[in-house]
Amino acid sequence: MRGPIKRIDLARDYERHAAVYREAIEQVCRETAFSGGKYADRFDEQFARYVGTRYACGVNNGTSALHLAMLALGVGEGDEVIVPANTYIATAWGVSYTGATPVFVDCTTDTWEIDSTRLEEKITSRTKGIIGVHLYGQPFDFNSVKKIADRHGLFVVEDCAQAHGAKYEGKNVGSLGQIGCFSFYPGKNLYAFGEGGSITCDSEEYYRHMTRLKNQGSNVRYYHEEIGYNYRMEGIQGAILSVSLRFLPEWTKRRQEIGRRYQEEIRNPLITMQAHPENTETVFHLFVIQVPDRDDFVKYMKEAEVECNLHYPVPCHLQKAYAGLGYRRGDCPNAERLSAHCVTLPLFPEMREEEIARVIELCNAYRT
Numbered sequence: 001m002r003g004p005i006k007r008i009d010l011a012r013d014y015e016r017h018a019a020v021y022r023e024a025i026e027q028v029c030r031e032t033a034f035s036g037g038k039y040a041d042r043f044d045e046q047f048a049r050y051v052g053t054r055y056a057c058g059v060n061n062g063t064s065a066l067h068l069a070m071l072a073l074g075v076g077e078g079d080e081v082i083v084p085a086n087t088y089i090a091t092a093w094g095v096s097y098t099g100a101t102p103v104f105v106d107c108t109t110d111t112w113e114i115d116s117t118r119l120e121e122k123i124t125s126r127t128k129g130i131i132g133v134h135l136y137g138q139p140f141d142f143n144s145v146k147k148i149a150d151r152h153g154l155f156v157v158e159d160c161a162q163a164h165g166a167k168y169e170g171k172n173v174g175s176l177g178q179i180g181c182f183s184f185y186p187g188k189n190l191y192a193f194g195e196g197g198s199i200t201c202d203s204e205e206y207y208r209h210m211t212r213l214k215n216q217g218s219n220v221r222y223y224h225e226e227i228g229y230n231y232r233m234e235g236i237q238g239a240i241l242s243v244s245l246r247f248l249p250e251w252t253k254r255r256q257e258i259g260r261r262y263q264e265e266i267r268n269p270l271i272t273m274q275a276h277p278e279n280t281e282t283v284f285h286l287f288v289i290q291v292p293d294r295d296d297f298v299k300y301m302k303e304a305e306v307e308c309n310l311h312y313p314v315p316c317h318l319q320k321a322y323a324g325l326g327y328r329r330g331d332c333p334n335a336e337r338l339s340a341h342c343v344t345l346p347l348f349p350e351m352r353e354e355e356i357a358r359v360i361e362l363c364n365a366y367r368t
């Protein structure tokens with residue numbers, strides 16, 4: 001059964017579970033619980049229990065989650081928040097939406113995540129906090145970041161958009177910092193049938209404030225305490241996510257099996273992989289490798305009908321959107337190197353054995 005291999009194929013999950021997904025949607029329709037409401041609220045309770053926080057505040061996407069987290073933590077005009085250069089751009093958007101400035105810090109050469117040894121040089125009198133990203137499903141070095149944050153009175157927010165269920169010293173990501181931000185964009189480890197997000201925390205004050213902000217700044221309908229947003233989660237997404245949350249442990253197990261096989265069986269000196277420190281449990285959202293001639297490798301895989309993509313081809317500090325901040329090539333050398341050499345291999349829970357074997361075989365046969 002040789003055919004093209006997609007980087008990710010969500011249709012296989014839908015085919016397998018179509019009946020239960022359709023029933024969940026049908027129920028929301030019958031009760032017309034379309035925006036917020038019973039099914040969104042029920043998912044919040046389930047997700048908080050899953051993550052291990054007192055609260056989960058469902059929102060319309062992960063970018064909104066990051067925005068509300070910044071507002072709840074009092075970030076605004078003139079403030080600075082430190083953000084890794086190697087991440088998806090939305091990590092920085094939440095900071096910018098408040099009028100504050102993201103300050104980009106380089107990544108390490110092994111985990112490819114926020115380099116805690118470079119944090120202190122970025123801290124100024126305007127710095128309010130740090131956003132760490134559990135990138136590609138791998139928890140970042142939380143304790144080192146937290147130690148520096150505490151020394152300077154800064155918050156730590158976790159961007160968990162790629163790491164649902166990942167663990168750091170036995171604790172779920174999203175329960176480590178002041179606030180955790182999740183995305184349920186299709187393709188994330190836990191995903192909605194559209195857009196979705198959640199914000200996790202133990203603080204009742206943050207939770208109440210974010211709940212009001214996502215709901216037009218209102219606790220009581222038509223009475224508005226402050227300028228708010230329409231960032232509510234849709235009922236259909238809540239209902240779908242309640243179903244998918246039950247599948248998540250199985251999906252995670254499968255991702256980990258495939259990820260470990262890649263780690264163990266891909267043996268090519270031209271290929272470098274992300275490090276996974278002992279005190280963490282990765283959930284392999286993306287299996288990113290580095291190769292010297294990235295474009296050549298992508299072409300080679302494409303010729304073999306294997307789809308690969310790039311996470312990410314341009315680091316945040318060099319994005320045109322942030323040209324005004326004055327960064328130059330060379331400011332975050334590790335993130336820049338990664339952006340030039342990264343390739344993401346196919347990995348999703350429904351991958352078939354022969355597909356996994358073919359990806360491994362192709363990687364091992366590359367230029368050898």
Ligand SMILES: *Cc1c(COP(=O)(O)O)cnc(C)c1O
Nearest residue numbers: 061062063088090091161183185
């Ligand atoms: C996907 C993602 C986001 C944004 O989530 P959306 O739901 O797409 O808005 C933020 N940060 C990271 C690291 C992501 O991967």
